[in-house]
Amino acid sequence: MKKIEINLHINPKTYVKNPVTTDLGKKILENSVILIDELGLEDFSFRKLAIRISSTESSLYRYFENKHYLFIYLLNWYWEWTSTRIDLKLINVKEPEEKLKLIIRTLIDSSMKNADSPFIDEEILHRIVVREGTKAYHHKLVDTENEYGFFLSYKTLCKKISDVIIELSHNHQYPKTLASTLVETANNNLYFAKHLPRLTDIKEEKDPEVINDDLFQILHHLAMSSIKNRNENQVENKPKVNGNKIELLNL
Amino acid sequence: MKKIEINLHINPKTYVKNPVTTDLGKKILENSVILIDELGLEDFSFRKLAIRISSTESSLYRYFENKHYLFIYLLNWYWEWTSTRIDLKLINVKEPEEKLKLIIRTLIDSSMKNADSPFIDEEILHRIVVREGTKAYHHKLVDTENEYGFFLSYKTLCKKISDVIIELSHNHQYPKTLASTLVETANNNLYFAKHLPRLTDIKEEKDPEVINDDLFQILHHLAMSSIKNRNENQVENKPKVNGNKIELLNL
DNA sequence: TAGTTGTGATAGTAATACTACTATGATTGA
DNA sequence: TCAATCATAGTAGTATTACTATCACAACTA
Numbered sequence: 008m009k010k011i012e013i014n015l016h017i018n019p020k021t022y023v024k025n026p027v028t029t030d031l032g033k034k035i036l037e038n039s040v041i042l043i044d045e046l047g048l049e050d051f052s053f054r055k056l057a058i059r060i061s062s063t064e065s066s067l068y069r070y071f072e073n074k075h076y077l078f079i080y081l082l083n084w085y086w087e088w089t090s091t092r093i094d095l096k097l098i099n100v101k102e103p104e105e106k107l108k109l110i111i112r113t114l115i116d117s118s119m120k121n122a123d124s125p126f127i128d129e130e131i132l133h134r135i136v137v138r139e140g141t142k143a144y145h146h147k148l149v150d151t152e153n154e155y156g157f158f159l160s161y162k163t164l165c166k167k168i169s170d171v172i173i174e175l176s177h178n179h180q181y182p183k184t185l186a187s188t189l190v191e192t193a194n195n196n197l198y199f200a201k202h203l204p205r206l207t208d209i210k211e212e213k214d215p216e217v218i219n220d221d222l223f224q225i226l227h228h229l230a231m232s233s234i235k236n237r238n239e240n241q242v243e244n245k246p247k248v249n250g251n252k253i254e255l256l257n258l
Numbered sequence: 259m260k261k262i263e264i265n266l267h268i269n270p271k272t273y274v275k276n277p278v279t280t281d282l283g284k285k286i287l288e289n290s291v292i293l294i295d296e297l298g299l300e301d302f303s304f305r306k307l308a309i310r311i312s313s314t315e316s317s318l319y320r321y322f323e324n325k326h327y328l329f330i331y332l333l334n335w336y337w338e339w340t341s342t343r344i345d346l347k348l349i350n351v352k353e354p355e356e357k358l359k360l361i362i363r364t365l366i367d368s369s370m371k372n373a374d375s376p377f378i379d380e381e382i383l384h385r386i387v388v389r390e391g392t393k394a395y396h397h398k399l400v401d402t403e404n405e406y407g408f409f410l411s412y413k414t415l416c417k418k419i420s421d422v423i424i425e426l427s428h429n430h431q432y433p434k435t436l437a438s439t440l441v442e443t444a445n446n447n448l449y450f451a452k453h454l455p456r457l458t459d460i461k462e463e464k465d466p467e468v469i470n471d472d473l474f475q476i477l478h479h480l481a482m483s484s485i486k487n488r489n490e491n492q493v494e495n496k497p498k499v500n501g502n503k504i505e506l507l508n509l
Numbered sequence: 510t511a512g513t514t515g516t517g518a519t520a521g522t523a524a525t526a527c528t529a530c531t532a533t534g535a536t537t538g539a
Numbered sequence: 540t541c542a543a544t545c546a547t548a549g550t551a552g553t554a555t556t557a558c559t560a561t562c563a564c565a566a567c568t569a
Contacts, residue, residue, distance in 0.1 A: 029515070047398030052556060064558080066516055073557070108495070138396055145390050147298030149453045162456045180459065181476050184447055187457040188480070191446060192439050199438065202400045205413045206438040208431065223495050225432050229439070232487035233480055242359070242478050280546065303525060315527080317547060324526075 013124045015087040020155045021080040026070050027126075034060045035070055036084075037126040039077055044131045048078065048139050079157050082143040084127060085136050086160035092119050093167060103174040104231075110168055111226045114193040115219050137194045165190060176234045185233055189226055196222055264375045266338040271406045272331040277321050278377075285311045286321055287335075288377040290328055295382045299329065299390050330408050333394040335378060336387050337411035340364060344418060354425040355482075361419055362477045365444040366470050388445045416441060427485045436484055440477055447473055 019025070026032030038060050043051045053067045053074060071077040096109045117133030144158055152158070168186035172179055179185070199207035200218055209221040270276070277283030289311050294302045304318045304325060322328040347360045368384030395409055403409070419437035423430055430436070450458035451469055460472040 024515095031516070049397065053558085054556075063517055063519095065518085065560090068558075069515085108493070112495070138398075141392055141396065144454065145392065145449070146300065147389075153453060158454060162454070165457055181479060182459070183457060184443070184459045184476050185480070187446065187450065188439065188443050191442065192435070195438065195442055196435055198396070202404060203395065203409060203413070206416055206434060208433070208435045220495055224492055225435050227493050228432060228487065229436070229480075229484055231493075232483040235487065236479065236483035241475055275546095282547070304527085305525070314548060314550090316529090316549080319527075320547085 013088065013091065015084055015091065015124075017080060017083045017087065018156050018159065021076055021083060021157065022071055023068075024070050026080075031060075031062060031066060032070055033126045034062075035067060035077070036081075037128070040081065040128055040131050040135065043078070043081075043135050048074075048135075048142060079143055079152070081127075081132060082136065082140060083157070083160045085129075085132055085140070086164050088124070088129060088132075089113060090160065090164045090167060093164075095119075103171055106171045107175060107230060108223075108227065110171060111189065111193070111223055111230070114190055114226070115197070115222050137197045140194060141191070172230070172234060176237065178237070179234060181233070185230065189230060192229065193222065193226060196225065264339065264342065266335055266342065266375075268331060268334045268338065269407050269410065272327055272334060272408065273322055274319075275321050277331075282311075282313060282317060283321055284377045285313075286318060286328070287332070288379070291332060291378055291382050291386065294329070294332075294386050299325075299386075299393060330394055330403070332378075332383060333387065333391060334408070334411045336380075336383055336391070337415050339375070339380060339383075341411065341415045341418060344415075354422055357422045358426060358481060359474075359478065361422060362440065362444070362474055362481070365441055365477070366448070366473050388448045391445060392442070423481070423485060427488065429488070430485060432484070436481065440481060443480065444473065444477060447476065 014027070024032065026036050035056070039051070039056055042056055042059060046055070051074060053064050057064045057067055071080065093110055093113050096113060097106055100106050100109065117129050119129075144152075144161075165183065165186040168189060169182035172182040172185055196207045196209055197218070200209040200211075200222075204211050208225060209218055212218055212221075265278070275283065277287050286307070290302070290307055293307055293310060297306070302325060304315050308315045308318055322331065344361055344364050347364060348357055351357050351360065368380050395403075395412075416434065416437040419440060420433035423433040423436055447458045447460055448469070451460040451462075451473075455462050459476060460469055463469055463472075
């Protein structure tokens with residue numbers, strides 16, 4: 008069976024020179040994913056990458072302004088890749104509830120049997136995203152980079168999810184938060200299951216199939232609970248008790 | 259009105275010498291919070307901090323092994339501080355639903371009228387936590403640092419929340435994930451509201467009171483939906499459709 | 510054949526993230 | 540009251556990062 012070759016459109020502002028157009032560019036993408044996975048983002052450097060691919064630092068700077076931009080490129084690739092996989096899976100699916108299930112599955116799994124990228128290893132990239140993906144936008148320069156459109160692919164992905172939520176519950180009050188929460192919670196719980204198991208209900212297990220099934224149930228429950236709960240009356244927010252009682256402790 | 263002076267217990271493995279025992283130590287805590295807020299974690303350095311407080315790099319290294327450990331210290335302080343605030347607020351509260359509301363409020367707000375820390379500015383620290391708090395555990399050395407107990411305070415905080423969830427719904431299947439999701443979603447949505455508004459349903463607003471009220475409703479809805487949904491039958495996970503249909507695209 | 514493209518080689522700068530060692534005034538406790 | 544130690548400052552040095560700049564050169568392209 009021939010696989011579909013994926014060529015994703017990535018925001019040109021993330022790179023100086025389009026890496027997919029040359030051999031060295033492709034080598035940069037392929038090996039940066041492997042090296043970031045091995046070393047972690049902070050210990051990864053252009054020098055180490057240059058040594059690994061028998062090139063030079065200055066050559067790498069011809070493709071990406073710095074390692075952060077390269078990281079942003081990879082994240083954009085991941086978000087586009089995930090959106091594409093969702094699109095492919097949703098072809099011919101009419102039922103919105105089935106759509107949501109397929110979306111959740113896609114957020115948990117990184118691989119896709121029928122589609123394939125020539126140089127980026129999606130499974131390794133997914134590991135990176137789970138471990139340090141949020142670093143792409145959690146820093147001082149978000150606003151500038153947001154103006155460059157660095158997070159458009161992420162927003163598009165979330166929009167796609169929130170549209171399905173709205174299909175399921177036309178008047179849902181919080182589709183955007185629910186969408187981004189599903190994406191973030193999927194990654195967080197995969198990470199927690201591996202490193203901080205007390206923060207998740209995924210059973211401590213080695214088998215990734217079982218972990219993914221657990222997580223599917225968790226996310227599905229979270230999403231469908233919110234979708235089915237059409238309680239539209241706002242809740243009393245301000246606390247009535249306490250405040251004065253705390254003063255007792257002031258003695 | 260006299261405020262309660264807070265002195266929190268922080269894991270001694272995070273520091274070389276306990277910073278609260280000396281003047282320089284307190285200055286380090288106070289000013290690192292301010293400087294990290296100003297510069298962001300990556301641009302913050304011991305050199306810059308030393309200059310700011312008219313000390314030297316080598317002096318700072320007597321308190322913290324490196325800036326990451328100092329960051330971990332601050333995060334632990336925040337988690338302990340949040341746990342303490344929850345404890346104080348829940349005194350004399352019997353109703354579990356009221357407890358959950360107070361917890362959500364505490365996760366959103368950083369300040370507390372009745373309690374106060376002498377050197378760490380909790381509002382600035384909260385801003386740091388919202389922007390880059392997850393960096394504390396999203397890196398290559400989590401497992402080692404987890405063994406040192408660097409994340410115990412975070413786990414304790416989540417445990418506290420999940421206990422209330424269990425109080426509300428004795429047989430809830432996913433209290434741990436729901437607890438950590440509430441904490442993470444609170445921070446994420448505060449961040450999104452400021453920088454990536456399309457990822458949240460918080461209305462674009464300048465008034466922090468309105469933002470916090472919006473977020474309260476969102477988190478309350480998310481939590482109570484899941485708690486009230488006692489649908490215990492597992493959902494069919496594997497997709498039945500597609501798979502073969504995708505092959506049509508292989509031409 | 511001249512020009513462009515892609516890459517490599519070399520060198521240099523400023524900053525980071527430390528480590529090591531010395532010096533000094535203040536406190537304390539035997 | 541004298542020695543010890545504590546808290547801090549100062550000075551110097553190393554390895555690495557995160558770049559920037561310049562020149563050389565081979566391959567391909569018009």
